[in-house]
Amino acid sequence: MNPMTVVLPFALPPTELAGDLIRVLETPAFATLLSRHKRLQTRIVDSESRALPHEIWLAQQTSQPGAGIALAARAMQAYALGAAAQQGYWFMVQPCHLQLARTHLLLADQRHLNLSEAESRALYDSARPSFEQHGGSLLYATPQLWFWRADGWASLDTATPDAAVTQNVADWMPEGEHARSCRRLQNEIQMAWHEHPVNQAREARGAALINACWIWGGAEAAHAARAPLAIAGGPDWMQALADSAWRQPDVQQLLAAPRPLLLPGLIGPAQAGEWSLWLERMHAIEQEWLAPLLLALRSGQLNQLTLLLNDRERTLQVDCTRMGLHAFWRKCNLDNLITQG
Template identity: 30%
Template sequence: MTDCHITAFVPGLLGPQPVLSQLSPAELPDFSALEKALSRADISDDPISDAYAGLFQLFGIEPDASGDYPAAAICQSVQQLQLENFCLRADPVHLQADMTSAVMRGHQALHLDSDEAQQLVESINQHLHQDGLQLIMGQPHHWYLSLPSAPGIETSPLPSLLLQDINSHLPRGESAGDWRRLMNEVQMLLYDHPINQQREAEGRLTVNSLWLWGGGYQPEQSSVHWHHIYTDDWLLDALARFHHVPSEDLPESIETLLQDCHGEVLLHIEDCLQPLREQDPFAWVAAVQQFQTLWLQPLLAALQQNRYQRLTLLPADGQRYELTRHTLRRWWRRRRPLVKWVSDGI
């Protein structure tokens, strides 16, 4: 047996999913492997109860006084932009507005190339210059503002708001009015920008706003216990590289991971999140079933074969579920159906 402990961070695995109890057993797949694991695990309280904040908590990073986590400062450091002082993300987005809501779409839908991004940044900077601000492009979809001091606002993280109505998540705080005004001015500038006119003519989404979020000062690089991280998430990858932890895309199979498994290994799977945000219970059920088939069942089989020491499940529900070969043998623990484990969010 290798000296390996695998932590699977799977936000959304246990909801909240308010309508799950309304589905009949016939509408639910066989979740016996997941139900068995949860029922036989050692369960304890865990501070992680949010998918976004949990990424920082995995590295012991605390929010600032406004409640924001320093995503901008960490990402610009990894991209070697050498920005100093307070750093704020100001990312290009598309807001799809109607009479009552404005739904945000990010880089996954925009597909900005470097030339387009650079032209948009240059135009916005001509306007920002009068306020003593400068927009810096790290990547086509990663834009930054470096500020001499904290801006006096609380923001909401872009990753948590994709395909969501943003009206209740605009900047808040003592200087919120000034920053909302600036965002409105940028929206007006972008409205008839040549790049957007071309994109619209080609049937592509326009870049019609900036989203301010992730502000803070660069934290200290503390020692962390992770030896290896597997993730397809760009922010977790940036956090790993900031702390000098090897990071790779998710492996093709658990077998690939186990071939070189040692120390504390973090496996990040976020497929359950978007169905929850879209309030699609059937897509969420399919994502949980996929997690069980592709990841959990092979992990449990390898644990039973003594190929690693311990599996910890972190579903970002405020608890952790720890399993070993010995806990898996707790046959006397009655298996509870998944509906009994899933939070209804109420």
Template identity: 30%
Template structure:
């Protein structure tokens, strides 16, 4: 495990942004590792092992938020803002809509009987993360992750198949209730995004084991922090560290965090792990590769 691994977004997020000369030289002289699988899920799975295998993020974050995830199978039903357009319904926000706790609870009240009649309990321990408690044996369709849904047409991500039909009906009923809710009317009048849909994702049961070769994680992302807690990395220990920069969109901000790591390399390794699967390994001895021309851009 590298002494420090920087988790980064897809390289396209930095398209057109040049590398500073010193960083361009360091990356040109570094070892380019074999590309990994693309996507944030695959990126985190490079650093965390779950048993049984899967990605039950609803149960993982539920344990972080409420500590009761072992009781049920879980599904996230996060609040979402959708804007109808000529081609369908574009998803503009999921989860973080700036809801106050009292707004979230008021929105939940008329929705709870709808899901309760279907055998599912709806709750929101935080305004941004809503959960459905499901029977442990419940069979579910495939749900798209938020990173695939956000910015795209909601209709192309509705669950399919016989099981999906039930969830499409539940979503439609929830949308009707939300559309007419006084909280949304007040938010629209105040120029705030309304909660006019839900995003179902992350289904599954709490893993039996979560392991990582890292000793600590630095992040503001609840999914990553929840994984770290289950892996015993909270609080962080001395040793290999994961540093989460996936929300950055300006390359100079990445370089500002990269330079201190390069300056303190010694005999250790620093690794860059991009969400598109690209990876670099940097070591102090690579500075003697003077024949390699500096990189101008990440591409």
């Protein structure tokens, strides 16, 4: 018998909407786990953190203590770039779209860019000379994920893309000793891509322009570590943190060999405020994961199930045991999604 941890980013709905959302959620297994727990702990997130709570958790699983959100070198191993990552300091680079709001720039969610292989390769070739001039090699992994070696830039303090989405971009730009040089590099990329044929074609068909790149996740090669994670979907960089056999697991695979599981499907809808899609995905998580895991806990196949829930501002840890499920005097509901924090 083994314990299991399930991480559910953005399973905590916004306080102002939580009451309405839980009234239409039909998730009895989730309600049971939230109500008949052994222990429940809530924590307010540091408002100045440049990563979201689940991203900090991921970094803790895959990096050495104290390394920060050092994910690049570990992610490189998934794309046959492990040899390059054996030395130097590497960042993740993601082509992105900045859109103008009334008074500031916003970073668009990269999940919706639909950037093709051909488009990304063309933009990569255009950007590579600038990256190499400011640092070292720029390596291509996928259309939405490149890696850049910049050995002298280890002190650059960056933010994750999902932390910056829907926020004023100016508040999330890189900081530190090399922030000005980084901004110069980003300006060069913007100029190179401004009238690039890729963007001319995208504009003609009404697609978002690829007008910037997001640099983040810097890691020393020595900080990369392999961790027994399972990740069901998510962007390329996130899936890269799990071994290939564990990037789209099913519940039986997890029960046969329990390991921490990240379910990132709620992030995009919550960030975009698409609450009907959020409800749809919560119902799918209930059926595909929470109901079978509750059954495994009841039968003794698992001896403990821990849920880690978060939004941008709060985290909620719920520890559930087989014995705790016998607390029949606790009414099963989703109220802890509201009352905690």
